[in-house]
Amino acid sequence: MTSPTALATTAASSLHLTLGSPGVYFAPDSVDVPQRGVRMDVCAFVGVAPRGPAWERADDPALDGSLLPAGRARSSAVPIESWAEYEEVFGGYGGPGLLPHAVAAFFAQGGRRAYVVRVVPCAPVPNPEPPARAVLTFSSQVRDGHGADLQLQARSEGRWGAWLTATLTFRVAALPAPGLDGRMLVLAPGSAVPTGTLLRLRPQGGADELRLVTGITRRPARDGTGWERLATLDAPVTGPLERAEEVTGILDVVDGDPARARSERFTGLGLTADHPRWLGELLSTSSRLVEPLSSLDAVLPADPRLAPADAVVTLCGTDRFALITPGDFFGTDPTDPQAPPAGLDALRDLPDCASVVVPDLYAPAERPPAESVSVPATLAGAGFKPCVPIPGSGPTRQPRVDLPGLRLDPSLHDDRASIVTLQKQVVAFAEQENMVALLDVPPGLRPRDVLSWRSSFDSSYVAVYHGWLRVPDPRADGLITVPPAPYAAGVIAATERARGLPFGPAQALLAGVVDVAEGPGMAARAGAADRDALGALNRAGINVCVLDRDGVRITAARTLARDPAWSQLTARRTVSFLERTLEQQLAWAVFEPNGDLLRDRLRLAVEHLLLDLFAAGAFAGGSPAESFFVRVPAAGTPAGPETGGADLLCEVGLAPSAPLEFLVVRVLRAEGDGMLSAEGGR
Known part of the structure; x- marks a missing residue:
């Protein structure tokens, strides 16, 4: 490994300019080094909203003259930087989807920037009755x-x-x-x-x-x-x-x-x-x-x-929520190359989007209200007379606009298999776009079903969260149940902005959360059985929401990769950060002559970025030599068939640091000193 001092000397000698007779000489360009890394705190949300951009003009500058989608994209990614801006564009908490709750949770946890994609069904036939738009x-x-x-x-x-x-x-x-x-x-x-x-x-x-x-x-x-x-x-x-x-x-x-x-x-x-x-x-x-x-x-x-x-x-326009199907989330139909982009397709090639949440990928079956065991109030007196219920004294439920095309019940085996298929499609998209998909364990699963569900995944591009959350309903008195992944997205963004990319977002309190609806971490006074279940889920890579004495926390920050090297979310995000930054900020290398000077400049640029990450604590080694290496083979060295015949190869090796997930406190009794305690990290 070349030390930073030797590296600077090598670069200086490579750029040395030999001067001859007096005259004007063209000096070579200065060494290009990445000035700053790309953002990794931006998350995308794809879901159902009552309004917002849909069927926007794409490439054709002329209007199509009808309601048909000629020259239009069904979905668009809209950058949003506050909840107030989301309300302005997408309409607040109206509609049946969980998208507004997800976006509100992201900003409440400290997120600063998000992309929002509204999912709508396919375009109606000409002159629909009634029309979709006013x-x-x-x-x-x-x-x-x-x-x-x-x-x-x-x-x-x-x-x-x-x-x-x-x-x-x-x-x-x-x-x-x-x-x-x-x-x-x-x-x-x-x-x-x-x-x-x-x-x-x-x-x-x-x-x-x-x-x-x-x-x-x-x-x-x-x-x-x-x-x-x-x-x-x-x-x-x-x-x-x-x-x-x-x-x-x-x-x-x-x-x-x-x-x-x-x-x-x-x-x-x-x-x-x-x-x-x-x-x-x-x-x-x-x-x-x-x-x-x-x-x-x-x-x-x-x-x-x-x-x-x-x-x-x-x-008047109409809401077409009932026509939305899972296929509307996954964009272009591969059998129809002329189909307009939709759903997740709107997120392709975004330079700063690092995570994706799809809160309305499916609509869990609504649970029936709990049966009251209290004696109903009546107008009857002490004597034997017919009981007359008081009008309006019983529990009332607001009518809910349904999403029948997305309705799936996780407790049913076939529906659960459909949910897994849809979530795998989201993960496949995240792998293609170098993002991390933040998913939720389907609600209502028994512990053994949770582990069975988890066995369907093996990817470092997905982090999953267990334990749907109970939060105040913004539209009425009472509580509602919402998925935890959007809260995790906000915590990830806030942690990176406050402490940097190398620090994991685990153990942070979730703002605005009252309770955990289910799972082994739903009680602050969890018994041994709950702790055993938490340990099993943690080993399986599932991040559990736990109700602690001072609020609700997410216990870990792990991925669903079976390879231990990729089990930590910080490892995946660090490598994705490096890939994205180098891809964007080393584009100049494509147009340079392929020689030793290019290789020296490339090596210096990459090591400059890695040294910054090392100083921020992103690597496990105690020195740069123990934390990373950069190899740029000499010109003419075969790059190997896996590189597609590339004539320039730069290999980077990393040893990402693992976040501190547990604190171990040992209590000892020492003769003459009473009780002593000592903390140690694990």
Whole structure:
């Protein structure tokens, strides 16, 4: 192993520049070293929401003119940096899914950045009945380019669109008096009128007329002093002009959602597709509330008086939760290469996403309410009379919008096998994208079924958490049961930001958690049988949520890899961090000549990053030589068939440190000293 001092000397000698006769010489580039590592605290959440981006335009800049998905992606990854931002985009706790609870838990534990993907079913057939999106129709004051009523649609599907309203008003700005030459408007110097501008012109002694600028040209000025700009009009104007005005639009869109009102305003809008601030394009790319219903090339006021036009919902949107199936989470159908990207596909090639949680992968069967053993209250007296129950005194249950296409009961063998299949697909995606999938043990399993479920997995790209959590219901009084993986994602992110990547996120208190619904760690006064069960689960790589005296904790940070070298989550994340950082920050090596200088620069860059990790405590060795090595074979050395014929190979060996999971306290009785205690790590 080369020491850091010797390494610097080697690099300096490789970059030495021999000077000859006086002149100008080109010095080689300085050594490139990674300045900072990639983020590993960003987590993605994929689930069901009542609103949010869906069927967004992908590659085709033109609208498809229908509700079909031509040129659109079914799901989009939206970066979110707070719970308030999630509410703004995806609608808070509405809907039947667990996605909002998962995202709220992540930020409550200290997470700072997440990607959220809304899962929706396949596109409806043309003219669905009822439509998935709300449609807004403007009053007769404006028309589209074909003379029909102007219509917009809600940006995404769902009943939320029924709260939308919109108002289009017009602003006029006077232009310096232009000259008139048939269909050509001679613009005054300094007039900035782009192609596609709508003008309101008044001939002397006449009424206002609307004209469109179809092109801008120039010609030598008649007085010979320079050039003059000409605006070509779509129709001639008779007589000299008394006044000329430029017309632009102002669109106000209001979402009257009683839970969270939203609004947007777009100003300075062009009213034809040739204008640089064309209304249709701005709505398609910038609005989160609406977009044109169909292909739109112009918005034309019906009258030169330019009265404001209001739009109201004429067709309400619908929620299609009941149509969502597990296939909607896994993107493109391999049998249909033309299918639009969806679900997890939206997370591909994200440079900073390190973990993924899919809280709505399946919907566990809802357990029946516990039967009350108390004597029901009645209106009967002390005598023998019929018992009349008091209306409304019994327990009430709020009706729940179901996800029938995702409903699976983990207590049933066939349903449990289906859950395992779906979770394996998530793990396979995480392996492809170099992420860690955070999964939950299905609720309601007996201890032997938990270990049987765990035997289906063998991967360092997955960490699993046991013991669903009881937390306050944000929509009503009482508690609800939620999965623990999103809480673990927040703890992982907060731990990395506070202490660094090498430190495991185990034993951290979970904010906002009241109780553990099931599992061996659900009681603070666990007996010997519970401790034995905890030990068995820990050895199996299952991270258990435990109710302690001061709150709920996650006991460990392990993966489901059977190889002991990959059993710790910190080992997997450290290696993924290194792979991601080197892949992104050593891209310059692809374009360099393949020689000794390139190899020296590559070795120095990699060791620089590894030394930073060593200083942060990421490795088990007591020195750099005991913690890692970097090997870059000389040019011409065969790289081996497993490298795909690469002509440059860099091998990196690591010894990741294992996190401290247990503290052992020994209590001794020493003669003359009373009781003594000593702590030791294990």
